[in-house]
Amino acid sequence: MKTSRKGSTASLALPATPSEAARALGGPCGRWVSRFVLAMALGFATLAGAAIPEPLPIARVVAAARAGDDVATIIAQIKTARTTYALRGSDFGKLATAGVPAALLDSLQQGFVDDVDLLVRYWSGGESMGPCAWCYPQQVDLGQPPEPASGRTFPPPLRVAFGRPLGLPDWYRPAGFTVGRHITVAQVSEMVKAGQGADEILQTLRSAGLDGVIGIGGVGTFGTRLQAGISGSRFAALRAEGMPDTVLDELQGRYLAMYVEYLRLRYKNLGKGSHR
Numbered sequence: 001m002k003t004s005r006k007g008s009t010a011s012l013a014l015p016a017t018p019s020e021a022a023r024a025l026g027g028p029c030g031r032w033v034s035r036f037v038l039a040m041a042l043g044f045a046t047l048a049g050a051a052i053p054e055p056l057p058i059a060r061v062v063a064a065a066r067a068g069d070d071v072a073t074i075i076a077q078i079k080t081a082r083t084t085y086a087l088r089g090s091d092f093g094k095l096a097t098a099g100v101p102a103a104l105l106d107s108l109q110q111g112f113v114d115d116v117d118l119l120v121r122y123w124s125g126g127e128s129m130g131p132c133a134w135c136y137p138q139q140v141d142l143g144q145p146p147e148p149a150s151g152r153t154f155p156p157p158l159r160v161a162f163g164r165p166l167g168l169p170d171w172y173r174p175a176g177f178t179v180g181r182h183i184t185v186a187q188v189s190e191m192v193k194a195g196q197g198a199d200e201i202l203q204t205l206r207s208a209g210l211d212g213v214i215g216i217g218g219v220g221t222f223g224t225r226l227q228a229g230i231s232g233s234r235f236a237a238l239r240a241e242g243m244p245d246t247v248l249d250e251l252q253g254r255y256l257a258m259y260v261e262y263l264r265l266r267y268k269n270l271g272k273g274s275h276r
Contacts, residue, residue, distance in 0.1 A: 055138045055153055056081035061108075062148040066099045075107050084111040086137040086156060086169035089248030092232045093239025098148040105232030112137050113228040113259070116168070120260055123165035124267035131158055136167030165260065171249070175257035181208040185230060188251065189238060198244040205247070210254050214262050230255050 056078055064074045078084075085108055087095075092105050115137045122128050129135045133155035141152040156169050163174040183204060191201050213229030230251065239248055 053081050053134075055083040055134050055155075057153045058085055058138075058140050058142075058151045059149055059153070061104075062095065062098050062100060062151065065101060065104060066149070071101055071103045071107075074104060078107075078111070082135075084108075084115045084137045085153070086112055086139050087232070087252075088140075088171065089230075089235045089250070089252035090239060090245035091140060091142055092235035093245075093248065094142050094146040095148050096233075096236035096240070097146075100148070102233035102236065105236055106228070107232075109228045109230070109232035109235070114225045116165075116256065116259060117225055117263055119165040119167050120263040121267055124264055128166040133158060137169065139169050168256075168260075171253060172256060172260075173253060175254075175261045176206075182211040183208045184211045185213070185234070185238075185251065188247065189241065189243065192241070192243045192247070198246050201244075201247050202250055205250050205254055210251075210258055213255050214258060226259075229259065 061074060061078065064077070065071075087108060092109070095105060095108075096102070119129075119136070136156050136158070138153045139156055141154070142148050143151060156167055158166060160166060164172065188201060188205065191204070210229075214226070216227055216229055235248055235252070238251075239245070
């Protein structure tokens with residue numbers, strides 16, 4: 001090995017490859033080091049690949065539910081695959097119609113909400129999980145007409161955009177300004193029952209804040225993931241009551257936007273304390 005000196009700072013030219021290290025050390029010792037380094041490199045590569053399993057397709061979740069598999073077993077399989085699904089509001093009703101039980105619908109929504117919490121936490125600190133498409137909530141297309149048993153699962157668009165944490169689904173829209181009016185999910189349900197058209201309800205939803213969906217399980221303890229403001233089974237029940245799919249999708253979108261904004265402010269103010 002050669003050393004060089006520039007000014008008063010010395011630098012050491014290190015071998016670039018295991019084979020160079022073997023030649024530099026010479027003899028059996030060098031060959032042993034070369035093999036050890038190669039084995040370590042292969043081992044780390046294997047571990048890295050094994051650490052990120054392929055997402056579990058939503059069609060397999062539906063098939064397991066239809067086959068009567070225990071809900072706890074299905075949830076465990078989803079967690080083992082480290083998969084969450086960015087489901088639209090109407091998707092829960094479609095999955096329920098396909099035979100997915102309420103407890104599993106709630107788990108799917110809670111898993112998505114928990115992952116959004118993590119994405120916003122990274123985003124608030126100027127970080128992300130990088131270009132690992134499988135690491136983010138997977139988007140779902142149940143088809144038209146919907147056939148969840150053959151539904152498609154695919155990663156979200158990994159593009160950086162203002163006001164948008166990396167990894168959110170393409171249907172996500174940041175929370176806009178509202179004119180002080182607020183509305184609850186129950187009131188939206190009453191509008192449907194009263195016969196108001198989908199377009200009128202959508203206009204109301206887009207110009208009002210959504211009440212009663214943030215912190216329904218308590219927000220006092222920082223670090224505790226919040227309970228989903230609208231559960232998966234609640235979405236399914238609303239669809240069964242006749243709420244249009246476009247309204248259900250808007251409800252999920254509005255809830256997600258408000259949740260992201262709430263979390264952004266929460267993490268931004270972490271540790272700042274009172275300024276009085």
